Amino acid sequence: MTITTGKITMTLSKLLTTTAAATMMALPAFAMDVTIAQTSAVNTLDPHGSASVGLDLSVLSHIYPTLILRAPDYSLQPSLATDWEAVDDNTWKFTLTEGATFANGEPLDAETVAWNIARVTDAENPKRISSWFSQIDGVNVISPTEFEITTSSPYPALPAQLSMFMLLPPEWASEHDPVTETMSGFKYQMTEYVPGDHITLSPNPDFWGEAAQFDSVTFRVIPETASRVAALMAGEVDLINKVPASEIARIEESPNATAGAVDSTRSVFIKFNTEKAPLDNKAFRQALNYAVDKELIADALFDGLATVSNCQVMTPDYFGYNPDLEAYPYDPERARELLEESGVDLSQTIEFELPAATYLQGEEVTQAVAQMFGDVGVKTEIQTMEFGAYLDKYRAAHDLGRLSLLGQAWATIDADGLLTLFKPGNQYSYWNDEAFDEQLVAGIATTDPEEREAAYKKATEIMCEEAPVVFLYAQPATFGASTRVTYEGRGDDWLRAFDMSPAD
Structure with missing residues (x-):
């Protein structure tokens, strides 16, 4: 050339x-x-x-x-x-x-x-x-x-x-x-x-x-959240992101800055490593979805700024988003029934990995979810680690813990990107579902929008039913800007x- x-x-x-x-x-x-x-x-x-x-x-x-x-x-x-x-x-x-x-x-x-x-x-x-x-x-x-x-x-x-x-x-x-x-x-x-x-x-x-x-x-570079907020309110910087929801009102009271939030394209969920027991058990995975009060997390931790995921990892901005799905309701009794049906030994403690300082209020979310799991009899141990160490386990070693907090988005805002992270054989998947894979293949085999949407509709229905994650919420994109x-x-x-x- x-x-x-x-x-x-x-x-x-x-x-x-x-x-x-x-x-x-x-x-x-x-x-x-x-x-x-x-x-x-x-x-x-x-x-x-x-x-x-x-x-x-x-x-x-x-x-x-x-x-x-x-x-x-x-x-x-x-x-x-x-x-x-x-x-x-x-x-x-x-x-x-x-x-x-x-x-x-x-x-x-x-x-x-x-x-x-x-x-x-x-x-x-x-x-x-x-x-x-x-x-x-x-x-x-x-x-x-x-x-x-x-x-x-x-x-x-x-x-x-x-x-x-x-x-x-x-x-x-x-x-x-x-x-x-x-x-x-x-x-x-x-x-x-x-x-x-x-x-x-x-x-x-x-x-x-x-x-x-x-x-x-x-x-x-200002790594600490409190320092970024202070710098904005002092007029030292003009734009910050990842503002805790609890700080938005305080920033709004400042004469130097405003703050707000918009829905993001990033979904936060509890990632299951279905290659390890008991997360290979569908009833157990579904039980954990019923065990979590997602509305409470969105309202109490994010002041209503987070949007509860309706049983899928895509947000409404994605091509291929399925508007017909409904979130798993908070139903601890149904969770206990499924746990009993699963036959899983609940005396064991399951590791729950948390990448530190990575997701907006991720530490609070992880603690809340762990408490809700405990309320239905599932014991967990939160293991906090640097994001780099988490990525090493997730990608390089392919040895993710059985539970972990994860947030994902795909910049093309298209199902063929984000859903591919769950495709069998993908290093990020930790889930192997042949029927789901068939729909992903159908979705990328054509440029016809209607055919693609039909394939991704089926794919999201399968993912909702099989529950390879606990579907939580779309992370709010919070920000503060100088006046x-x-x-x-x-x-x-x-x-x-x-x-x-x-x-x-």
Whole structure:
């Protein structure tokens, strides 16, 4: 593949001077500096080396372009790609913005897209996000502004998946390390990086689209919840997320900030390892679903901000969501009946794993659920561990505890992503159901929306009946914002300055 590359046309000092001048001319008069607090430090600057939407990819989305953008209302909007269409079941055609470039002059054209796709589909050098594009067979470059992506099977969610796929400049990447360096092709460029502390961005004067609204954007690491809330109320930061529901009213009383919540695309549930007894027992799994008062958890712990899951892991925003399912009611008597029918020895203590400081009020939820299990005679032992250790057990060792608190979402907001995490053979599944698998296969075998919805309707019905989890609630996407900005919140984990605007 041949990549045509422009030359670097200015020195760093000239670039910075030009940046300042261009910013003064391009930005509106109300431009300002904003600071966004993050719960953890960025792990990598390579957008192909991370699948963490709320952390690494949120920062990098300011620097690197995508073909398509996911808007706060979850609609897919043109970005570098101005148009896309399905030519047939296995072919998608895209049209690009003409004349777009990276800050170093390299073209943002079809050859660049092809190079990036080749980079993440290279079987000999896989990237963290390579599995997203395992169905891609190749890229056919038609012209600098037109190309086609061919797939081995229908991939109806490809445009949504591409909204997370950021593009690197090929020539620059061959001479630099994208893990520790960046080259802008989008609204902002990185001006300062202090690992573990903060990243500061300034507008990219060579950006080919609508100018950035802020003079600078700083992503500041503040792990402690109380410290993030205090920094917001003191006017030190402009946006925080994962605000405890109990703190929202207090923030609202502050003259410097507002707070709120929106429904998120992330469901929280108790994951069962059905590969270990007694979680291989359907009656036992159903009993635990009847044992939990989900309405009480939503109301008491989240002040009514959490929405109880109606017997599925998808939320209403997902394609394939089944509106006809009903949640397991809180029925401790029915739980005890099923426990007796199951024949499980209730004298045993079952480990209940909790990844620390990971899910909003996860510690409180785990304690409440453990108490409810105990009320019907199921003994558990909460085992708290760092999230990294939990992931090692979950993914690498494939040795998850019999019970654990887990929250999952899929950025394409499509059933073929989220439900695949429960597909037999998937390393994340810990559940093997042939009938469920048959429906997933049917759902990805066509691009016809009605046929896909019918397959996922059956899949969710099977999952509800077989109960491989305790279905709990959709985690509320809570946030706090300074009164200097306007921000309405979004529920898909993206944390972006260009979703904010200066307050009037």
